[in-house]
Amino acid sequence: KAGVTQTPRYLIKTRGQQVTLSCSPISGHRSVSWYQQTPGQGLQFLFEYFSETQRNKGNFPGRFSGRQFSNSRSEMNVSTLELGDSALYLCASSSGSTYEQFFGPGTRLTVL
């Protein structure tokens, strides 16, 4: 079974721009969660989507948004990028009925 895939793997943007990251979950998984990893804050939960609905949300500003499509693929959008948004963005998929989440390789976003 193929794992979680994320595209692109690396991205460089400038302040003020916006960015869209994509995640394809493991086949059959209906839940997709997004996390941000930075050296200072560690791994922090952004939000979770299940059956195209946002089910959980972390403490991030409204510039961070997401959506999920009918095939369970998910996108995350960050608008008006700030330098502090530079991070590794990780997507994780789950069946939605168990606690275990399986992570993709991440997208490394650098904001200049």
Place this chain on the structure above:
Amino acid sequence: DQQVKQNSPSLSVQEGRISILNCDYTNSMFDYFLWYKKYPAEGPTFLISISSIKDKNEDGRFTVFLNKSAKHLSLHIVPSQPGDSAVYFCAASAYQGAQKLVFGQGTRLTINP
């Protein structure tokens, strides 16, 4: 407010010996705990988990122990192998937010030959 803490940023262990990684939590609503392993430039890999109704779970070389009264869990790796060198994250979840994992800061484990 760090609800999940891994107080040891790094740990060095001889190959073949036991590695013990520790994790403390403060939120009594957490009822499920997971350990992940992470190599550089890769996403975390799920290792082992434990429900709060248990105090031990074993999977091959990996055993997780949970002490609810102390709000403490530990991961034991026996015997330690060079391929175990990685960053290990402890994570916790509460039923109401099952897919919302709260992670510790991680412990870098180095296995010396």
